[in-house]
Amino acid sequence: MQDILLKLIPNVMKDLNILGRSILETLQMTGRAGLISFILGMLFGTTLVVTRRGGILENRVIYEILDKLINILRSIPFIILLFCLLPLTRFISGTALGVKGAIVPLVFGTTPFFSRQIEAALSGVDEGLIEAAQSMGNSSWEIIYRVYWRESIPAIARGTSITIINLIGLTAMAGAVGAGGLGNFAYIYGQQRNHLDDIYVTVIILILLVMLIQLIGNIVVKHNTH
Amino acid sequence: MIELSHVCKTFVQEAHGQDNPPEVHAVDDVSLSIQSGDIFGVIGFSGAGKSTLVRCINLLERPDSGSVKIDGVEMTSLSPLALREARKKIGMIFQHFHLMPSRTVFENVAYPLKGSGLSRAQIREKVQKLLTLVELEEKESAYPSQLSGGQKQRVAIARALANDPKVLLCDEATSALDPQTTRQILRLLKNLNEHLGITIVLITHEMAVVKEICTKVAVMEQGRVVEQGDVYSIFANPAMPITQNFIRTTSNLHKVDELIAENAKLTELQPGQLIVRLSYVERNVAEPVISYVSRAFNVDVNIIFANVELLQDSQLGGTVAIISGDRANVTKAIEYFIEKNVEVEVLKDARYSA
Known part of the structure; x- marks a missing residue:
């Protein structure tokens, strides 16, 4: 087995330690940035839904500001956003390199998309349920977490798996400019040294990672759909 | 019990590029007095403003002017918190049931009891009592998607009764149901009225529904109540053409x-x-x-x-x-x-x- 692997992917076998570290870094970046963006996405997505016209906490000013801000951030390509955010990243994280330096741009790159996903998910909740909850004397906060959030768990899970998969793509891009992770590995060890097997193995690992996330998402959806 | 006086509600229609968007007088100077124990029907064609009117009772729609009194309490001047407490004593059911699809029948009925101070065991006991009342005790772990329309409406009724309301508002509660199921639901409502003494306000566009269970009826047209009284006199001597029209739909004498x-x-x-x-x-x-x-x-x-x-x-x-x-x-x-x-x-x- 080892012989075959050594023959098939000699460079990967030589750099196994680095590959392992790279996988870990990708998982760290995805995990941390994903968690922060999920929290912010829930916050902004929910705010959009409740402050829009006819929403339970209708507020034209907040809605318009948030809506435009998300549009602006979404229209900047991630690679440009990375450079734009360099000073802010250094200010917040103390460095623009490695996993630590990647979190800020990843959060900026993911949160607007995440917010739209959450907005779409919550918009799928039947207005009648909101009215029923109001008629039962629920407060706005109760309506948010007992109706909007609870009743759209499947849609939120779907949006989350899409966003996390996107985020993995962004970590690879960040990796190419110094953030570490699988992107960095494929670029430095694969592309620059012309070790094609390093690139292919990276691709296979990314495919497995995406499949795993989609699987988890599907399980959550299935468990919460009746 | 419920006193509406000079209630008005106007909607401004969304229209772009117009300085004076058209206004719709959904409820136009309506005064009604509903006595405790009444089954009060409000009938009208769609767009007559009856759904808006019933929402003015629990203030899901806040009237632009006029007064809404329930048991002598002016609803329009309640604080948000007091209004939410008052709403718990006003049950409401809907044409499309509005059950929470991710929750079981049991969880749907228990929904309004959260924060009521009841213990888990007390909630279980109460929900089971309510489900027995609507004859769905064996369905407590089913999801709404597994129920028929009539069963869904009975779950909705059980949920509306969870906080022991004095008033039950029914917004076209039987309009999505077939005639036989409609009769079962109406019979259930009548039972609740007789045995729990609950006052029922029932919105419908079907005169047959009014005839079946209402004691009093108000006829609405273009936001106004054009005729009201006890059901027998309205049926026997309808004064307004719209009322006569409605009554004709229920008899073959014409x-x-x-x-x-x-x-x-x-x-x-x-x-x-x-x-x-x-x-x-x-x-x-x-x-x-x-x-x-x-x-x-x-x-x-x-x-x-x-x-x-x-x-x-x-x-x-x-x-x-x-x-x-x-x-x-x-x-x-x-x-x-x-x-x-x-x-x-x-x-x-x-x-x-x-």
């Missing part, structure tokens, strides 16, 4: 008008005959008037349509009949009907034709 207009064979008369519509308009017409006139005045009464039913324990409805006989006797028979408080309409008259 089919004859079309037949006469079409000159149908059934309505062809021999000389000396006439077609009359006899309607009960007073309570307690219990005498066998038709067989009496036929004997006493020696006339033949040939019934072509009849529709008599009990409404609040009194007979309502009437008969369309061809009367033939001696001209003087026929006239005497008609006078007798009028004397007995039976309304007589002569629809076609061949008494004086050769």
Whole structure:
């Protein structure tokens, strides 16, 4: 087995330690940035839904500001956003390199998309349920977490798996400019040294990672759909 | 119990590029008084403003002006917190049920009990009692998607009753159901009214629903209440054309008008005959008037349509009949009907034709 692997992917076998570290870094970046963006996405997505016209906490000013801000951030390509955010990243994280330096741009790159996903998910909740909850004397906060959030768990899970998969793509891009992770590995060890097997193995690992996330998402959806 | 006075609600229609967007007077100066224990029907065509009116009671729609009093408490001046507490004592059910699809029947009924201070065991006991009341105790772990329309509405009723409300608002609660299920739901509502003493406000566009269970009725047209009163008097003596229209939908006594207009064979008369519509308009017409006139005045009464039913324990409805006989006797028979408080309409008259 080892012989075959050594023959098939000699460079990967030589750099196994680095590959392992790279996988870990990708998982760290995805995990941390994903968690922060999920929290912010829930916050902004929910705010959009409740402050829009006819929403339970209708507020034209907040809605318009948030809506435009998300549009602006979404229209900047991630690679440009990375450079734009360099000073802010250094200010917040103390460095623009490695996993630590990647979190800020990843959060900026993911949160607007995440917010739209959450907005779409919550918009799928039947207005009648909101009215029923109001008629039962629920407060706005109760309506948010007992109706909007609870009743759209499947849609939120779907949006989350899409966003996390996107985020993995962004970590690879960040990796190419110094953030570490699988992107960095494929670029430095694969592309620059012309070790094609390093690139292919990276691709296979990314495919497995995406499949795993989609699987988890599907399980959550299935468990919460009746 | 519920006092609405001069309630108005206007919506501004969304329209781009207009300085004066059109306004819709959904509820226009409506005053209603609903007594404790009433089953109060509000009937109107769609767009008449009845759904907006019922939402003005629990302030899901806040009236632009006017007062909404429940048990003497002015709803429009309550603080947000007090309003939410007040809403817990006003149950509401909807045309499309609005059950939470991710929750089981049990969880749906338990939904309004969260934060009520009841323990888990007390909630379980209460929910089971409510489910027994609506005869769905064996469905407690089913999801709404697994239920029929009638079952969903019964779950919604159980949920609406969870906080022991004094008032139940029904917004087209039977409009999405088939006739048989409609009757079951109406019977359930009537039971709740009789056994729990709950006051019911029921919005509908079907006169048959009003006839089936309401004690009082208000007829709405273009945001206004054009006629109201107890159900028997409205059915017996509808004043407004819209009310007459609604009532016609529930009885076949007006089919004859079309037949006469079409000159149908059934309505062809021999000389000396006439077609009359006899309607009960007073309570307690219990005498066998038709067989009496036929004997006493020696006339033949040939019934072509009849529709008599009990409404609040009194007979309502009437008969369309061809009367033939001696001209003087026929006239005497008609006078007798009028004397007995039976309304007589002569629809076609061949008494004086050769």
